[in-house]
Amino acid sequence: MDASVEAAVADAHRREWAFVLAATVRVAGDIDLAEECVQDAYARALTSWPDQGVPARPAAWLTTVARRRAVDLLRRRAVHDRVLPDLLVEEEPAEPVAGDRPGVPDDRLRLVFTCCHPALAPEARVALTLRLVCGLTTAEVARMFLVQESTMAARITRAKKKIAAARIPYRVPRLEELPERTDAVLTVVHLVFTTGHTAPVGADLVRADLAELALSLARMLRLLLPDDADVAGLLGLILLTHARRSTRVSADGSLALLSDQDRSRWDAEGIAEGLALVREALTRRPPGRFALMAAIAAVHAEAPAWSATDWAELVGLYDLLVAIWPSPVVALNRAVAVGFADGPEAGLAALDRLVDEPQLATYAYLPSARAGLLARLGRDDEAADAYRRALDLTDNAVEREFLRSRLDGLGGPPVADP
Amino acid sequence: MAEYLVLIYEDESAYERPAPGAVDKMMEGHRLFGERHADAIRGGNALQPSGTATSLRGDGGGGFAITDGAFAETKEALGGYYLVEAADLDEAIALAKEIPAPFGGVEVRPVRPL
Numbered sequence: 001m002d003a004s005v006e007a008a009v010a011d012a013h014r015r016e017w018a019f020v021l022a023a024t025v026r027v028a029g030d031i032d033l034a035e036e037c038v039q040d041a042y043a044r045a046l047t048s049w050p051d052q053g054v055p056a057r058p059a060a061w062l063t064t065v066a067r068r069r070a071v072d073l074l075r076r077r078a079v080h081d082r083v084l085p086d087l088l089v090e091e092e093p094a095e096p097v098a099g100d101r102p103g104v105p106d107d108r109l110r111l112v113f114t115c116c117h118p119a120l121a122p123e124a125r126v127a128l129t130l131r132l133v134c135g136l137t138t139a140e141v142a143r144m145f146l147v148q149e150s151t152m153a154a155r156i157t158r159a160k161k162k163i164a165a166a167r168i169p170y171r172v173p174r175l176e177e178l179p180e181r182t183d184a185v186l187t188v189v190h191l192v193f194t195t196g197h198t199a200p201v202g203a204d205l206v207r208a209d210l211a212e213l214a215l216s217l218a219r220m221l222r223l224l225l226p227d228d229a230d231v232a233g234l235l236g237l238i239l240l241t242h243a244r245r246s247t248r249v250s251a252d253g254s255l256a257l258l259s260d261q262d263r264s265r266w267d268a269e270g271i272a273e274g275l276a277l278v279r280e281a282l283t284r285r286p287p288g289r290f291a292l293m294a295a296i297a298a299v300h301a302e303a304p305a306w307s308a309t310d311w312a313e314l315v316g317l318y319d320l321l322v323a324i325w326p327s328p329v330v331a332l333n334r335a336v337a338v339g340f341a342d343g344p345e346a347g348l349a350a351l352d353r354l355v356d357e358p359q360l361a362t363y364a365y366l367p368s369a370r371a372g373l374l375a376r377l378g379r380d381d382e383a384a385d386a387y388r389r390a391l392d393l394t395d396n397a398v399e400r401e402f403l404r405s406r407l408d409g410l411g412g413p414p415v416a417d418p
Numbered sequence: 419m420a421e422y423l424v425l426i427y428e429d430e431s432a433y434e435r436p437a438p439g440a441v442d443k444m445m446e447g448h449r450l451f452g453e454r455h456a457d458a459i460r461g462g463n464a465l466q467p468s469g470t471a472t473s474l475r476g477d478g479g480g481g482f483a484i485t486d487g488a489f490a491e492t493k494e495a496l497g498g499y500y501l502v503e504a505a506d507l508d509e510a511i512a513l514a515k516e517i518p519a520p521f522g523g524v525e526v527r528p529v530r531p532l
Contacts, residue, residue, distance in 0.1 A: 119507055166528045167420050169506035177508070 008054040009045050014209055016059040017135030022107035023063045025170055028070040031114075031132065032160055037073070041066035108133065109220055110170050116185040117168045124159035129188050131156055134213050172224065182225065186234050186290060189217045193238050197245075198396065205249050205398040211242055229281045233290030236277030240297035243270035255402035259306040271301045292321040311341035328357040329365075336369050344376040364393035368403060380410045419503050421460065421529035422510040427494040428522030430467050440520065447518030455502070455513060462500035494522040501529070 021038045028034035041062045055061040115128040130136045142152035162168065173181045196210025218235040225231045247261040278298045281291035296317050303309045318334035331354055339347020351370055360366045371386035387407040394400050433441070452459060468488040475483045488495060500517065504510035507526070514524050 117507075119511070165530065166526075167506040169508050173508070 002050050005049045005054060006046070008049065008058065009042060012045065012058040012062060013042060013135060016062060018108045018111060018133045019059050020062045020066055021132060021135070022111040024066040024070055025111065026107060027067045028074065029170075031163060031170075033070060033073060034066070035132070037066040037069040038062070040069050108217075109172050109224060112185055112188075112217060112220075113172050113181060114163065114168060114170050116181075116188050117163075118181065118184055119166065119168060120159050120162065122184075122187075124155055125184060126188050126191050127152060127156055128159050130192065133217070134192065134210065178225065178228075182221075182228060182230065185221065186230055189214050189221070190234060190237075190290070192217070193241075197241060198399070205255060205396060206245055208245070211238075211245065214238060215242060229284035230288045230290050232277045233281035233288055233292075233294045236274045236281055237290055237294035237297055239270045239274035239277065240294060240301045243267040243274065243301065249398060253398065253401075254405070255398050258300060263303075263305065266301070274298065274301065286324070287320070289321065289325045292317055292324075296321070309340070311337055315341045328354055328359045329363070331357075332360065332363075332366055332369060336372075339369075339373050339376075344373045348373045348377070362393055364390045364399070364403075366390075367393070368406075371406065375406075375410060384410050419505055420510075421531075422502050422504055422507075422514075423527045423529055424462075424500045424502060424510070424514045424517060425496055425525045425527065426498040426500075426517065426519050426522070427492075427525060428497050428519055429493060430495050430497065432521035433467075444518045444520060451516050451518070454516070458502045458504060458513060460501040460503055462498070464498040465496060467497075468495040497522075 017038070020041065021034055024034040024038050025031055028037060044065055045058070045062060049055070111133055112129065115132055116125045120128070127141050130141045131138060138153050138156060139149045141156075142149040192210055193214030196207040196212075196214060198205060215235075215238050218231070218238050221228075221231045222235050243266050244258075244261060246267070247263075247265050248256055250256045274294070275298055278291065278294045281287065281294060284291070287295070296314060299310055299314050299317065314337040315334065318330065318337055321330050322334055332351070335347055335350035335354065338350045348370070351366070351373065354360055354366065367386040368390035371383045371390060374380075374383035374386060384407055387403055387410070391400060391403045391407070394403060452462075471486075471488040473485050473487060473489050475485075477483055502510060502513050504513060507528070510526050510528075514526050517524050
């Protein structure tokens with residue numbers, strides 16, 4: 001097989017999967033059937049493109065093939081069942097080319113709102129979005145959530161069955177329904193982004209494809225809901241965080257903390273766009289959780305150097321965030337900010353109030369943050385213990401390497417590879 | 419169109435000593451719901467308290483174990499139902515939001531046509 005054709009199919013899979021699937025669901029009237037047809041279309045591309053050449057618009061080609069297959073299968077099923085498929089959508093939407101009509105939300109948004117329907121369990125919403133909108137395999141989604149592939153397959157199958165049996169509609173909610181439907185979507189998009197920003201497992205720190213996908217989903221939501229402060233906040237947060245992507249890993253592949261990153265290499269354009277969105281999101285009172293998280297990212301983005309970080313401002317923002325979103329992870333980040341604003345003793349005191357939080361029991365950032373504070377206080381033995389505990393809880397190779405180098409820097413006994 | 423069974427689950431003890439006017443208000447709510455959605459409602463009724471229920475389970479050999487009480491003992495018991503017609507789950511949920519259930523809530527179950 002021609003390597004360039006294979007690369008073109010892989011590229012089309014990464015970039016156009018959601019688009020092709022979303023456009024096919026409209027015709028198939030059934031997510032499972034659409035998924036099967038889209039998979040067929042990609043398989044057909046692998047055999048057709050070497051002879052015919054890669055089409056000018058791969059998404060359009062794939063969509064046409066997948067939809068034709070869906071119509072074909074539906075007809076056959078109709079003959080077999082002697083009933084007409086009642087969900088068949090005859091109306092043909094405009095030429096299926098991604099980005100064809102900027103400003104008009106496309107079928108992908110329907111797919112997102114269907115996957116994030118409140119009638120589905122929260123863990124199923126994320127799994128379905130990653131599987132159907134992002135085109136990840138069930139195995140990949142399972143790895144991301146640290147569960148067995150069979151468990152994840154069952155979870156996805158159950159959710160798809162519910163969509164079909166309960167008739168969860170394939171559409172963007174009406175304007176008056178949007179407020180109660182949007183938060184679920186924002187939560188999923190945010191989780192996709194954080195999963196891409198720091199991959200829970202694997203050799204790479206950043207899964208750029210997931211982060212980019214979350215960014216494009218957030219942009220799409222912004223087009224649909226231009227006046228929604230939470231959407232502005234989430235898009236701002238993603239832009240400001242994503243602006244630091246190229247500096248988070250050094251040339252040698254090791255993790256670079258915020259304090260050591262080369263700020264001149266941050267994406268200035270992304271930061272400018274993000275800052276404008278943060279200002280807009282903060283005009284709503286009281287500010288929402290994504291607006292506050294974006295404001296925190298903005299404080300870092302605006303500091304010309306690590307030493308110039310406004311830690312008092314950060315602690316104030318974390319206080320507001322904890323008040324509306326009392327998550328132990330937010331409290332942990334607040335404690336770290338306190339450690340810089342008021343000194344390591346104060347940070348450690350704030351952190352020690354969190355040690356019994358069950359949600360943090362397996363969270364590596366708790367012991368690693370403790371280790372950092374203990375090291376600054378010169379309590380090296382305790383710091384070494386905390387770094388070792390963090391290593392036990394970390395599966396990402398880049399993060400492991402970082403923790404090991406910190407531990408070695410303390411002069412404690414070396415750590416063996418797992 | 420599809421059919422959904424909307425099951426009303428409530429804390430029965432709340433009805434033993436209801437606040438003055440609470441029951442009247444609820445009945446008025448049902449009357450209004452019935453009026454507003456006469457086209458969508460295929461059926462519905464209130465049930466006697468779960469203490470009046472009798473459960474049967476076949477023993478596999480042609481006999482039955484007959485017991486006093488509901489199938490599952492829960493704090494909130496099934497107390498009434500509506501059978502409604504709706505285009506999709508969102509429409510069914512919009513209908514279900516209007517059904518009074520001051521001491522509990524409702525469950526929306528798609529009917530599986532056989």
